[in-house]
Amino acid sequence: MGLMSYTIMKSPIGPLMLAGDDRGLSLVHFMAGRRPKSPQRDWAEDKTPFKEVVRQLEAYFDGKLKDFELPLCLDGTAFQLLVWNNLRKIPYGETVSYGQLAKRIGSPDAARAVGLANGSNPIPIIIPCHRVIGSNGNLTGFGGGLPLKKKLLALESRQLSFL
Numbered sequence: 001m002g003l004m005s006y007t008i009m010k011s012p013i014g015p016l017m018l019a020g021d022d023r024g025l026s027l028v029h030f031m032a033g034r035r036p037k038s039p040q041r042d043w044a045e046d047k048t049p050f051k052e053v054v055r056q057l058e059a060y061f062d063g064k065l066k067d068f069e070l071p072l073c074l075d076g077t078a079f080q081l082l083v084w085n086n087l088r089k090i091p092y093g094e095t096v097s098y099g100q101l102a103k104r105i106g107s108p109d110a111a112r113a114v115g116l117a118n119g120s121n122p123i124p125i126i127i128p129c130h131r132v133i134g135s136n137g138n139l140t141g142f143g144g145g146l147p148l149k150k151k152l153l154a155l156e157s158r159q160l161s162f163l
Contacts, residue, residue, distance in 0.1 A: 024071030030144035066092035083117035
């Protein structure tokens with residue numbers, strides 16, 4: 001594992017902390033979210049490794065990018081990794097329920113566990129946990145808060161422009 005670097009990116013949804021090492025991006029954090037987080041003491045501030053991440057996120061917010069192509073470095077349990085990898089298969093502009101996602105991964109009775117794994121996604125937006133909703137169609141938990149989840153879904157359905 002290499003030296004962890006981080007940078008703070010300005011975005012239309014507030015500042016985002018990006019962190020990773022030479023293997024790839026490992027964190028996107030909503031700085032204005034419900035769970036404040038600071039860079040760890042041994043992380044080096046350096047925006048250079050994140051140029052492509054920033055470029056792709058800016059294109060996403062401009063409505064010009066639907067699929068991210070970035071090296072990711074995920075650290076989680078086998079179940080979390082399974083959920084996170086399946087989140088990436090939810091098409092841009094679409095939503096699924098926690099129960100539907102549980103069925104997709106072969107664990108139809110694991111909707112709650114899917115919700116917990118979804119909630120611990122370290123790379124939101126790029127791993128689109130915001131595309132998972134309640135079985136009744138209601139928006140449920142999101143690290144950046146429900147208003148932000150609503151904005152991201154509206155952006156993807158072309159009902160909102162951040163311009």
